[in-house]
Amino acid sequence: MTRFFAHANYDFIGLRRFAYGVTAAIMIPGLIWILAGGLNYSIEFTGGTLVQVQTVQPTSAGEIRGALDRGGLRNAEIQQFGTAREYVIRVRLSPTAVVDQEQAARTSAKVDTALTARFGPGSFTVPRYEAVGPKVGGELRQKAFIAILLSFLATLVYLAFRFEFRFGVAATLATAHDILTTLAFIKYMNLEVSLVVVAAILTVVGYSLNDTIIIFDRVRENLHKYKRDDLAGILNRSINETLPRSVLTHGTTIATTLALLIFAGEVIRPFAWVMTFGIFTGTFSSIYIAGPILLAIEHRWPGKDARGVRARVAPAVHVAPKPAPPEPAVRP
């Protein structure tokens, strides 16, 4: 029987400071970059017009740019979409713009005339066209934010109910970490934040939670089993014991996300990227964020011994205080 990591005994928790460094190195520059430059939201969120064109002859983004410039559309973004015959043209609205449908229709008409002028009639088709008003986009951003927030609350309550409140806090914070690193990843990759990407982020949240809970379940069990061990030891033991499962499940999941990434086409690719990264960050955070946070909480607010949670604090041995040694009497 093949068995990976059957009797693994790595000191995961001991390496946590190194792990913090790694995640900070990924997360912090990305977040600063996001704060400075913002995320590349899709027009679903910003409002605007998207025209996907498919040309008969291969062309380049530069040629399309030139054609649009001549047609008077200077603020368009052009992106190659898979092959050299497919391009996506986006015209975003500034968040304050009051735009009606006619303006969006004008945009699509402008794209049409500009490309016809450059490439000739019948030389391209429009397989996809989207126009979103600014109000719809704003609402959507708000709704996405609320959905993520509420899902946090719900898991916190569920974990507090099934485990202990501190487990819920640790799992939720680990999940927050996943969202931040994923956002940084999205920024590095310059992926477009569309509805589907938001769905991917929420799926990463679910996946990471899932993973954290598998380890916490083992922690819960081991806390009862090994009453004498401290929490760091129990965390290490639990992570090592669940390691074969982690390797296998992450393996099968990675297999599917890679299949999506490579084969499922351009529309799904951002989703697949986010999911692939999410599996790594989810695994990482279950081990290096959720566990250590639990440990930190335990240090700060030691739990009741009756719940079996012991911290790496000075052993609470009840020793009767020694009577102070009698002061040497100095007698004159």
Next chain:
Amino acid sequence: MLDSIRARLIVIGILIAICAFSLWPRNVTVRTRGADGRMRDTTERRMPLKQGLDLQGGIHLGLELDQSRGKVADPADAIDRALKVIRTRIDEFGVAEPLVQKLGTSRIIVELPGLKDPARAKAIVQRSAFLEFEMTDKEELFRRALPAMDRALTAAGVTERSIGQAVADTTRGAAAPAPAPASAVEQILGSPKDTGAARARGRDTTRAAAKRDTTPQDTLGALGQGPLSPLLFQGQMVGEFMVPEEKVTIVEAMLARPEVQRLVPRGIIIRWAAEPVSRGARAYHPMYALVERPIITGEYLVDARAELDPITNQAVVNFTLSRRGGRIFERETGKHIQDHMAIVLDQLVQSQPPVIRSQISTRGQIELGSASLQDAQDLALVLKAGALPAPLQIVEERTVGPSLGRDSIHDATIAAVIGVLLVVFIMIAYYRLAGVLAVAALMLYVLFTVGGLAGLSATLTLPGVAGFVLSVGIAVDANVLIFERIREELALGKSVRLSIDAGYKMAMNAIVDSNVSTILTAAFLFQFGTGPVKGFAITLILGIIASMVTAIYVTRTFYMIYLERRPGLQTLSI
């Protein structure tokens, strides 16, 4: 009881049967455009899995009230009116499964799968509604012209069969010609006099929810009174004709012929009812011969509301006209006491024309007899829709070409097959026999998830397919957890049987807790998402539930069978 192998196999068998049943190709009612351009219900045999707009291509429109040219007084009410109007026009889009729904309180979503012309869709949606009150043809001008029409049709060599054939040839799955059994109609509708109707139909009719009797039963020759007349039955009032639902296209085709058009009396117009009615086991579509000049139009209407009459406790619609409208209406109703007045919205007659009891000026009441308050509210909405325009602006528009959808399906299918094969390979390579059991359970997982999607009539979207592929990777997790536990127990030196028992038992907590929290996240995703994302969330939720059932219950059953066959088993291939 549920723990014996037999009972478990029965439960699994039932689950398989339910899913297989929900996926079995069945007759689905679809609205398709006939050769004559008319939308009609036809049945199609196919797998009941709906594809989202992103897969089959089509147009998605998001509409809100346009308040840029003056505020709309009661926005919530205006949205309801607009919704009513769009629903009335639903057939004009000419697509099989249009979706018109209210989103929240202020938005209307229109989804038109397969439609390629956004400009037309937008024009239909934004056109303002037109309401007219028209008197029915009380002098029976139309009915008296019927014999002439029949003669003209016969002279032109037109029979019901020839027209029906022409319609059937071009309309896929059109209902077979089936004249109404006259006796059933006689009883309920009065004697089947040879009455008829003519001229062009109203622009379109709304979705017919009625049942259809497709018994092919050709009694045309037996009646022998011309091609058109036998298809029309006298309704409850002058100028109302009942047409068997499956004959509507034929009647329309006959009425549209130039030799019939010429014979329609001057000043008479033919309008179809918005909805079919059922009489006994059959569905009829009422057709009305109306006086073309409306006695009043919607612009004079100020308000309409549904109320319960305090004395009779019956649903009524009270309406108010403007002062000028009141003067016109007073004059007209004075001339038409005891006549029937049709309420026509966008050329379709809404509800049965009520009779005018007395002269009405600015305030009137429509009694609906035994109709429910719901019906009254519906009629009030119709009146208001024609009276108070609810201008709509398009706040969101998405068009996906069918080729893009096809490409997406093609790519996603390849990704799905490769992803599943990889998972199968990993599981069998690592767990051997146990892996084979898990893969068998995975196949059931696929069946349960897809069956569940069909059973809930969820829509399959591209992110949904991606979510499904992803869920296959995650679905084996429960099995992995269990198998790892079993291995741990075996490593402790326990017997095979005990290890399996313990493995399932110990893994249970982790499986339930982790899956419940994932479902919670997916549920919020469902709540927040629109179209594609909703499809993703529902796939994920179904997938998790199905994976719990297959990983825990189904593989356990496999093991029970396996152990029973080999009682003295010492080693386990895991």
